Amino acid sequence: DIQMTQSPSSLSASVGDRVTITCRASQDIRNELGWYQQKPGKAPKRLIYAASSLQSGVPSRFSGSGSGTEFTLTISSLQPEDFATYYCLQQNSYPLTFGGGTKVEIK
């Protein structure tokens, strides 16, 4: 199985900050990675697919980059509604595997 190591597991940031979350895959997954945002009591929402493609309707302050084994989600200017937990997901091979999550909290 492909292991997805996500870091940090949590972070505190202020509105307007630039935030970066990283996922590392245990083997080459090409660009077959997505990023998800989850708020308490809600279903996950996909932000990025194919490592760097922005899901329709998602604000442009979210961006993804990387390929192979190293991937990054960046929020260019954190907004109040962005405080949530973020997950990466590899879709290169089965079983699909998620990163452990990054909880973004208000500083």
Added chain:
Amino acid sequence: EVQLVVSGGGLVQPGGSLRLCCAASGFSFSDHYMHWVRQAPGKGLEWVGLIRNKTKSYTIEDAASVKGRFTISRDDSTNSLYLQMNSLKTEDTAVYYCSRGMGDWGQGTLVTVSS
């Protein structure tokens, strides 16, 4: 608008069975691969499995943690996805979500396995 409505959750004793349903609308259900994902209370997301479409012969992939106990099926005539869960364990307690291709997600249903 894509809608995925999950139902069938509840309280069940260890060793029991439950069937979840995901009712889909707003898209051509038969064309898409459909997934189940779960989330234990306070924990991260865990992929449970998927069923491919008719073109891919409705083949299934599933996680080792549910293999042999859970069965994924679909009925394209009613736009429904199912998760039959047998031999349930306390560690299967989670919110269960269905998803269209891991893009669109249903709201989830809570399954609690407890005596």
